Amino acid sequence: MNISIIGGTGTIGSHVVRTLAERGHAPLALARSEAAAQAVRDLGGVPHTGSLDDPETIRHLVAEAHAVLLLTGNGPDQVRHECGAIDAVAATSKATIVKVSVPGAAADSPFEIGKVHHTIEEHLRASGLDHSVVRPGWLMQNIALVTGGIRDRDELALPIGEGAVAAIDARDVALVCALLLEDPTGAAGTDHMLIGAADITGTSMAAALSSGAGRPIAFRDSTLDEFSATLLASGVPEAAVGDLGMLYDVIIRHGFLAGASNAAPDLTAQPARTFEDFATAHRDWFTRS
Numbered sequence: 001m002n003i004s005i006i007g008g009t010g011t012i013g014s015h016v017v018r019t020l021a022e023r024g025h026a027p028l029a030l031a032r033s034e035a036a037a038q039a040v041r042d043l044g045g046v047p048h049t050g051s052l053d054d055p056e057t058i059r060h061l062v063a064e065a066h067a068v069l070l071l072t073g074n075g076p077d078q079v080r081h082e083c084g085a086i087d088a089v090a091a092t093s094k095a096t097i098v099k100v101s102v103p104g105a106a107a108d109s110p111f112e113i114g115k116v117h118h119t120i121e122e123h124l125r126a127s128g129l130d131h132s133v134v135r136p137g138w139l140m141q142n143i144a145l146v147t148g149g150i151r152d153r154d155e156l157a158l159p160i161g162e163g164a165v166a167a168i169d170a171r172d173v174a175l176v177c178a179l180l181l182e183d184p185t186g187a188a189g190t191d192h193m194l195i196g197a198a199d200i201t202g203t204s205m206a207a208a209l210s211s212g213a214g215r216p217i218a219f220r221d222s223t224l225d226e227f228s229a230t231l232l233a234s235g236v237p238e239a240a241v242g243d244l245g246m247l248y249d250v251i252i253r254h255g256f257l258a259g260a261s262n263a264a265p266d267l268t269a270q271p272a273r274t275f276e277d278f279a280t281a282h283r284d285w286f287t288r289s
C-alpha cells in the first residue's frame with residue numbers, strides 16, 4: 001500500500017517513517033531540503049522533495065496514496081499548509097488522512113494552537129474524506145527545549161513546580177499513527193486521545209535523566225521569563241511562546257495534565273515507554289561534548 005507522510009522529519013513524524021519502514025513499508029515523505037531528504041532515507045523512507053508552500057508538490061505527494069499522515073509544526077502557516085494538503089488529497093487520491101492534533105482543540109480553546117487545530121479539523125470534516133485524529137498529550141521529547149541547561153549546568157529547569165504530567169513518548173504516538181495508516185478503512189472515524197501512562201514530575205524526570213546520563217541532574221523550578229527566553233533562543237516562533245509558557249507555568253504546574261491513561265498501550269498492545277526508557281534512549285541529548 002502507498003503511505004504518504006507530511007511532517008516526516010519532525011519529532012513525531014520521523015518516528016512514524018522509521019516505524020513504517022521497520023514494518024515493511026516504504027513511506028513517501030515530504031522533504032524540503034537535501035538534508036531532510038537524506039534524513040528520510042536514513043529512516044527507511046522515500047523522500048519527495050518540495051515544500052508545503054508548493055501546491056503542485058503536495059498534489060504529487062498524495063496523488064497515489066491510500067493513507068496520508070497530516071502533521072506540521074506550530075507556526076503562522078499551519079492552517080494554510082494543512083488545509084492545502086487536505087484539498088490536495090480531496091482533489092486526487094481521496095486517501096484516508098491521519099491528522100495529528102492536540103487534546104482540547106476547540107474554537108474557544110484558551111490556547112491559540114487549540115484554535116488552529118480546531119480550524120484544520122473543521123476543514124477535514126467538511127472535506128468528506130475518511131480520517132482519524134490523534135491527540136498526543138505532553139511529549140517526553142519536549143525536554144529537547146531545555147537540553148542546553150542539562151548539558152551545561154546539570155539542571156532540568158522548567159516552570160512547573162512539583163506539578164505532575166502524564167508524559168508520552170513520541171515513539172508510542174508514532175506507533176499508533178503507523179497502525180492507523182496501515183489500516184485506512186479501520187482508522188476512519190476514530191479519535192484517539194494519547195495521554196501518557198504514568199504521571200511524572202520535574203523531580204522524577206531529573207532522577208531518570210541522572211540515570212540515563214550517568215551523572216546527577218537536578219530539577220529547578222524556573223521562572224516564566226527565564227523559560228520564555230530559553231524557548232526564543234531555541235528557535236520557538238515568538239507567537240508560540242505565550243502558549244507554551246501558559247502550558248508549563250499554569251497547566252502543568254497546577255496538575256491539569258496529570259491523569260495517566262493506557263490509551264496508547266491499549267491500541268498498540270505494547271507497554272508504554274517510561275521516562276526512564278526515554279532518558280536512556282536519548283542519552284546523547286544530555287551528554288557533554
Ligand SMILES: NC(=O)c1ccc[n+]([C@@H]2O[C@H](COP(=O)([O-])OP(=O)(O)OC[C@H]3O[C@@H](n4cnc5c(N)ncnc54)[C@H](OP(=O)(O)O)[C@@H]3O)[C@@H](O)[C@H]2O)c1
Binds near residue numbers: 031072
Ligand atoms: N510537542 C507536543 O507535546 C505535542 C503534543 C500534542 C500535539 N502536538 C502537535 O504535533 C504537531 C507537531 O509535531 P512535531 O513536534 O513532530 O513537529 P515538528 O518537530 O515541528 O515537525 C514539523 C514537520 O513539518 C515540516 N514542515 C514544516 N514546514 C514545512 C514546509 N513548508 N514544507 C515542508 N515541510 C514542512 C518540518 O520539516 P523540517 O524538518 O524541514 O523543518 C517537520 O517535518 C503540532 O501540530 C503540535 O501542535 C505536539
